[in-house]
């Protein structure tokens with residue numbers, strides 16, 4: 001699958017197959033893709049906690065509410081992404097430039113993880129709705145939880161949805177020098 005195909009066919013999965021587990025070598029390949037993602041000053045201000053089994057079941061509950069994220073129960077793996085300290089140079093840059101590089105870095109990490117999973121035939125859903133307090137306690141983490149990624153195989157028959165995105169012209173503009181006449 002080339003990158004264009006990954007972009008066109010990756011989608012958030014909300015129908016995981018609870019009976020199909022993820023092969024260890026595929027899980028490792030996905031985590032390694034994440035490990036190689038870029039970050040401000042190469043600071044890598046995040047940690048990934050891979051949760052399976054009963055810990056995963058507890059964390060799934062911590063992502064759910066009435067009518068929210070019920071499907072997460074069926075995902076065999078949850079990757080909890082917590083935000084760690086800045087390296088000094090990134091901290092300084094963030095302060096001077098008033099930019100939240102750590103959130104940006106975690107977004108890029110998530111893009112690498114989800115694209116890699118899709119290339120390997122797996123499905124993901126990035127989860128931003130969860131109880132930080134509960135997940136920190138289950139994972140024994142001191143740092144804030146920023147995202148959880150549900151990972152597994154989609155149920156047979158889960159269809160590819162049409163992508164809904166803003167139009168190219170709304171999303172993108174070009175600035176060019178005026179041409180000399």
Ligand SMILES: Cc1cc2nc3c(=O)[nH]c(=O)nc-3n(C[C@H](O)[C@H](O)[C@H](O)COP(=O)(O)O)c2cc1C
Nearest residue numbers: 010011012013014069125126127128129130147163
């Ligand atoms: C930061 C972030 C948080 C998200 N949180 C949730 C969530 O809690 N539950 C959910 O079902 N989808 C969640 N999503 C998935 C988005 O709804 C989805 O990416 C978007 O609608 C585009 O659809 P697609 O991923 O299928 O292309 C989240 C995505 C991102 C990037």
